[in-house]
Amino acid sequence: MLVHVEPDDLAAAGHRMSGDGPRLRALAQLISGCGVAGRRACPGAPALGQALAALGERGSAAISTLAVANGHVGRGAG
Amino acid sequence: MSTRDSALAWPPGEVSEIDRIASQLALVATTVDQTVVAREGGQGWGLARSWSGPAFEAARSEAAVVASRSGELAGTVTPIVAGLQGYAAALTEARRRVTLLRQEWDWGARRHDEARHDAELAGSDPVAVALGAAAGQRLAARQEADRAWARLQEDLRGRHTAALGPLTAAAERATATVRGFLAALPGDDAVAVRGGLLAQLPLTAGALRLADARALIGDLVARAGRPVQEWGAPEADLIATLGDRVRDPFVAQALMEAIPPERLHRIVERLLTHIGSMSGMGQWSKTQFDRAFEVLGTAFVLMASPQHWAGLDEASAARMESWRRRWCTELAHSGSSVIGGPRNPPPFLGFTAQAVLLDHGRQAVPGVGPGMAFVATVGFAMIETDRRGDDYPPLPPLPESFSSPAAGIDVVASLLRSIRGEPDAASALLLARLGDGQPVVRYLAGERLVRGAGGPPPAAIDALAALLAETATGTDERSVMIAGAALDGFGAAAEPPERAGNGDAAAGALALHGQMQGLRFVMADLLARHPDAVWASLNDPINVLAWPMAEADGHPWAVLGADGWTLRLLNRSRLAAVLGELGKDRLHPGTAASGPPTAPALAHLLNALVAAQGVGLAQALASGNAQDQDAQIVQLGQVTGFVIEAARQSVLTIQAGADAEVAVRREFVDSIVAMVSLPASLKASLPATLTAPLLGLVKAAIKRIGYSDGSVDSAATADAQTAAARARLDDDLRHLGWDLVSAAGWWDVADDPVAWIEAHPGVSFCGEDGRPVPVEEMSAAQRERFHAWTRGVPAYTTVPSAIVEQIEEGARAVRTAIAGR
Numbered sequence: 001m002l003v004h005v006e007p008d009d010l011a012a013a014g015h016r017m018s019g020d021g022p023r024l025r026a027l028a029q030l031i032s033g034c035g036v037a038g039r040r041a042c043p044g045a046p047a048l049g050q051a052l053a054a055l056g057e058r059g060s061a062a063i064s065t066l067a068v069a070n071g072h073v074g075r076g077a078g
Numbered sequence: 079m080s081t082r083d084s085a086l087a088w089p090p091g092e093v094s095e096i097d098r099i100a101s102q103l104a105l106v107a108t109t110v111d112q113t114v115v116a117r118e119g120g121q122g123w124g125l126a127r128s129w130s131g132p133a134f135e136a137a138r139s140e141a142a143v144v145a146s147r148s149g150e151l152a153g154t155v156t157p158i159v160a161g162l163q164g165y166a167a168a169l170t171e172a173r174r175r176v177t178l179l180r181q182e183w184d185w186g187a188r189r190h191d192e193a194r195h196d197a198e199l200a201g202s203d204p205v206a207v208a209l210g211a212a213a214g215q216r217l218a219a220r221q222e223a224d225r226a227w228a229r230l231q232e233d234l235r236g237r238h239t240a241a242l243g244p245l246t247a248a249a250e251r252a253t254a255t256v257r258g259f260l261a262a263l264p265g266d267d268a269v270a271v272r273g274g275l276l277a278q279l280p281l282t283a284g285a286l287r288l289a290d291a292r293a294l295i296g297d298l299v300a301r302a303g304r305p306v307q308e309w310g311a312p313e314a315d316l317i318a319t320l321g322d323r324v325r326d327p328f329v330a331q332a333l334m335e336a337i338p339p340e341r342l343h344r345i346v347e348r349l350l351t352h353i354g355s356m357s358g359m360g361q362w363s364k365t366q367f368d369r370a371f372e373v374l375g376t377a378f379v380l381m382a383s384p385q386h387w388a389g390l391d392e393a394s395a396a397r398m399e400s401w402r403r404r405w406c407t408e409l410a411h412s413g414s415s416v417i418g419g420p421r422n423p424p425p426f427l428g429f430t431a432q433a434v435l436l437d438h439g440r441q442a443v444p445g446v447g448p449g450m451a452f453v454a455t456v457g458f459a460m461i462e463t464d465r466r467g468d469d470y471p472p473l474p475p476l477p478e479s480f481s482s483p484a485a486g487i488d489v490v491a492s493l494l495r496s497i498r499g500e501p502d503a504a505s506a507l508l509l510a511r512l513g514d515g516q517p518v519v520r521y522l523a524g525e526r527l528v529r530g531a532g533g534p535p536p537a538a539i540d541a542l543a544a545l546l547a548e549t550a551t552g553t554d555e556r557s558v559m560i561a562g563a564a565l566d567g568f569g570a571a572a573e574p575p576e577r578a579g580n581g582d583a584a585a586g587a588l589a590l591h592g593q594m595q596g597l598r599f600v601m602a603d604l605l606a607r608h609p610d611a612v613w614a615s616l617n618d619p620i621n622v623l624a625w626p627m628a629e630a631d632g633h634p635w636a637v638l639g640a641d642g643w644t645l646r647l648l649n650r651s652r653l654a655a656v657l658g659e660l661g662k663d664r665l666h667p668g669t670a671a672s673g674p675p676t677a678p679a680l681a682h683l684l685n686a687l688v689a690a691q692g693v694g695l696a697q698a699l700a701s702g703n704a705q706d707q708d709a710q711i712v713q714l715g716q717v718t719g720f721v722i723e724a725a726r727q728s729v730l731t732i733q734a735g736a737d738a739e740v741a742v743r744r745e746f747v748d749s750i751v752a753m754v755s756l757p758a759s760l761k762a763s764l765p766a767t768l769t770a771p772l773l774g775l776v777k778a779a780i781k782r783i784g785y786s787d788g789s790v791d792s793a794a795t796a797d798a799q800t801a802a803a804r805a806r807l808d809d810d811l812r813h814l815g816w817d818l819v820s821a822a823g824w825w826d827v828a829d830d831p832v833a834w835i836e837a838h839p840g841v842s843f844c845g846e847d848g849r850p851v852p853v854e855e856m857s858a859a860q861r862e863r864f865h866a867w868t869r870g871v872p873a874y875t876t877v878p879s880a881i882v883e884q885i886e887e888g889a890r891a892v893r894t895a896i897a898g899r
Contacts, residue, residue, distance in 0.1 A: 027110055030102050031103070042092075042165070045249030048253040048256065055260060058265065058271045059106075061271040062151060062275060063110060066147060066148055069115070070113045070115045070144060
């Protein structure tokens, strides 16, 4: 039988996933650093350098957003 | 740069750095989709067995999106790792080959130098010198050395280009993989990517919006420089800076979280106190905090109105609703507490502050009212506190003086105004049972008016009348329950002052007159929608004194009749009390009526009653059933007589001056007569020849009862008026009764008028339908022959007299009911 439980009441049960958010935020920082380093590391391939810079910027935004989503959904799901 | 380095350029790049990037991206690729949410994707959650509903489904859907996007991210990063590793390897290989090429270049250069040196040596050979060939040999050898060197350089350049080819290709492959990753993202920059992802993740977007809203309010609180519990007038401008941002439900919630109910009440009280302390400084002082009140009121009303939380994902809405329920409970618990220190009455309660916010919120966001949960908890507590308290009626604000910030604020009025347009919430509130067992609507339409007797018309009345029009005019059980309770409370409140022999009756009626006015028409309308209730009460053989106690928790004033739900009044006394109040609609006590007709409430009810009775009478007359015909005549006469006499008695009670009485009464009666008219829809459904007689009959009866009571008039005036009135009425009633019988064809076959005309040659008094035309349309000759014919038809004698008799019977019932109170 299904029992309705308020989402807020489940917040405390979310610790099981509490480490995922910080890990993803670390990954976002990591990929951002890749973007910065990429342009410097590939002077012989400027197109690649530019692409890596964009990867760092946008990839970081994507992963940090997923980090928030993981944390939020995780808190709700326990 | 040397010629060699220029010719054999060194491939630039940081292989170790590229390797490090590749390894970091590899870590991203292998980790980003390994979170619990991404792995499970909302499936198999530990609490899924105990969590159900929209919020869970939304969260599971959100998790599925997170899993999908995480997987896509990992899938598009992995090729980049390989691409960068390939590029690093190609760079290493290119450098190795360039190194070798440069070595060859160096070797070739040395060889070239040696060849040139050998050429010089050959030029100094003694034999060649002797032969005169030395110069030629030297030149030839030198040229050969130079050509060989040039060939080698060309070869090395070509091989250098070839050596860099794989590197370029590797760079292009790596670039393509990165572009593949970028193409999979929902945007061309970081902001667009974030926005695009959040568009797919409404739950997360909601959480972020709430976080942003809390940050906004947190900044506001920080800027205030002192705790919220100390806020007052100095913070008004700061609060106002939120402006329209507070229309965002997340911002509204964050603001109400930061200012819990008790502190909110205190802030409102301080602002109003501040305004009061500046009462002599003109309009500016009264409106100086309007923008702050607008912000607070908007947040308050929005949080009370889940139906207006637009743009929320289901999970955010569920989370906000959960918070709201706790908030409403706090509002209800803290609402009855007195805010601020001792001061002049009335006390400023938490509910007073909430009423102020409801009013400002209603003006700021029109059409947004509190929802069911707010009304059921806070709204009910407001009414109950009003009933239990002794600070009603509220004192009107005194100009240029300030007694209490609560002066002039009617919490109930604000509450009722706020739920206009929300019939479900309003119905729930109106039917809620107060501590004494009566429904809220009965208290508001009755007891509360009595408590305010002698005071100005209560501010809540207009809102209550509008709510009744929205909630009590239907034919469903809920609507009828509300209508019945309202009429019962209204009638109960009106009964005591009408008691015969009560010396204070006129004073009591006068004290209540203004209180009742705002409800008179809507009460008439409610009763008009159930015309059967008038006859049922009038004809009730039991005529109980009180509702059965066993039904105290029910709604005995709503019953399921043969034609659906209808209402009941307690007894004839209560019916007479209600009718009496309707008769005083727009009456100005102490002055004769003038100008436009008064008593539209009573006319409205009479029209409905006549219409209902007319349908029954038409059916009975058409049926030819003598018993039905008699019953309908009795019903029509008694109902009409009861209504008019009840109204007349009430008006006479409230009019203290005997001199003005006759004129007042005549105007009153004439105004009712003038406003009695059948609705067009009913006219269409009744036989045309029946409509005019029926209406004329009622009008004549109204005039007769209204003019002829000599017990009240001075004798001379009454005699003259009643004699004239009776002479007219007798004639009118006789004609109208005749027309009624003619229209119904109420005679035996042997008395058929067409047959009689054939048997007695002469002018015909019948129309094309074979029935007599209306008396007023007859010529003298027709009327003479018509009278000759009617002498043999009993109905032409019995019907008019029966109607008159029953009208008087109805009037007597009123007098008996009032005397029995």
